[in-house]
Amino acid sequence: MPLSMMEQGDTRMIMEFHGQEEMKRHLQDLGFVKGETVRVIGENSGGMILLVKGVKVALNRGLANRIIVAD
Numbered sequence: 001m002p003l004s005m006m007e008q009g010d011t012r013m014i015m016e017f018h019g020q021e022e023m024k025r026h027l028q029d030l031g032f033v034k035g036e037t038v039r040v041i042g043e044n045s046g047g048m049i050l051l052v053k054g055v056k057v058a059l060n061r062g063l064a065n066r067i068i069v070a071d
Contacts, residue, residue, distance in 0.1 A: 001068065001070075002064065002066070002067065002068060002069070003038065003050075003064040003065070003067040003068070003069050004048070004064035007043075008040050008041070008042060009040065011036075011038070011040075012034055012035055012037065012040065012069035013035060013066065013069060014033065014036050015069060015070055016034065017032075017047075017067055018068065027063065027066075030052070030057055032052055032057075032067060038050050038052045038067075038069065039052075047059055047060040047061055048060075048061065048064050050064075
Protein backbone atom coordinates (compact mmCIF):
# COMPACT_ATOMS: atom_id res chain seq x y z
CA MET A 1 0.00 0.00 0.00
CA PRO A 2 1.27 3.54 -0.65
CA LEU A 3 2.69 5.50 2.29
CA SER A 4 0.20 8.27 1.49
CA MET A 5 -2.64 5.94 2.61
CA MET A 6 -1.26 5.62 6.15
CA GLU A 7 -2.98 7.47 8.98
CA GLN A 8 -1.52 9.41 11.88
CA GLY A 9 0.07 7.03 14.40
CA ASP A 10 0.59 4.18 11.90
CA THR A 11 4.02 2.53 11.70
CA ARG A 12 4.96 0.34 8.74
CA MET A 13 8.00 -1.05 6.94
CA ILE A 14 9.15 0.38 3.59
CA MET A 15 9.01 -2.30 0.89
CA GLU A 16 9.78 -0.55 -2.43
CA PHE A 17 9.69 2.66 -4.45
CA HIS A 18 7.97 3.60 -7.70
CA GLY A 19 9.49 6.22 -9.96
CA GLN A 20 12.70 7.29 -11.59
CA GLU A 21 16.14 6.51 -10.15
CA GLU A 22 16.80 10.17 -9.31
CA MET A 23 13.66 10.32 -7.18
CA LYS A 24 14.56 7.03 -5.47
CA ARG A 25 18.04 8.32 -4.62
CA HIS A 26 16.55 11.53 -3.20
CA LEU A 27 14.23 9.54 -0.93
CA GLN A 28 17.10 7.30 0.17
CA ASP A 29 19.17 10.39 1.01
CA LEU A 30 16.31 11.47 3.30
CA GLY A 31 16.43 8.10 5.09
CA PHE A 32 13.70 6.23 3.25
CA VAL A 33 15.32 2.85 2.54
CA LYS A 34 13.86 -0.63 2.06
CA GLY A 35 13.36 -2.44 5.34
CA GLU A 36 13.29 0.76 7.42
CA THR A 37 10.21 1.57 9.50
CA VAL A 38 8.35 4.82 9.00
CA ARG A 39 5.75 6.38 11.31
CA VAL A 40 3.19 9.08 10.52
CA ILE A 41 3.32 11.71 13.27
CA GLY A 42 1.25 14.40 11.54
CA GLU A 43 -0.58 15.18 8.34
CA ASN A 44 -2.55 17.82 6.49
CA SER A 45 -4.06 18.18 3.01
CA GLY A 46 -0.70 18.97 1.39
CA GLY A 47 1.63 16.51 3.03
CA MET A 48 2.74 14.33 5.88
CA ILE A 49 5.19 14.60 8.76
CA LEU A 50 7.00 11.31 9.16
CA LEU A 51 9.49 9.81 11.58
CA VAL A 52 12.19 7.76 9.86
CA LYS A 53 15.47 6.74 11.48
CA GLY A 54 14.62 8.97 14.46
CA VAL A 55 14.33 12.10 12.28
CA LYS A 56 11.18 14.07 11.45
CA VAL A 57 10.73 14.54 7.69
CA ALA A 58 7.99 16.47 5.89
CA LEU A 59 6.96 14.87 2.60
CA ASN A 60 4.31 15.91 0.09
CA ARG A 61 1.63 13.39 -0.79
CA GLY A 62 2.93 13.00 -4.35
CA LEU A 63 6.22 11.59 -3.10
CA ALA A 64 4.52 9.65 -0.30
CA ASN A 65 2.38 7.95 -2.94
CA ARG A 66 5.54 6.55 -4.59
CA ILE A 67 6.73 4.80 -1.43
CA ILE A 68 5.18 1.36 -0.93
CA VAL A 69 4.89 0.06 2.63
CA ALA A 70 3.85 -3.33 4.07
CA ASP A 71 0.13 -3.82 4.70
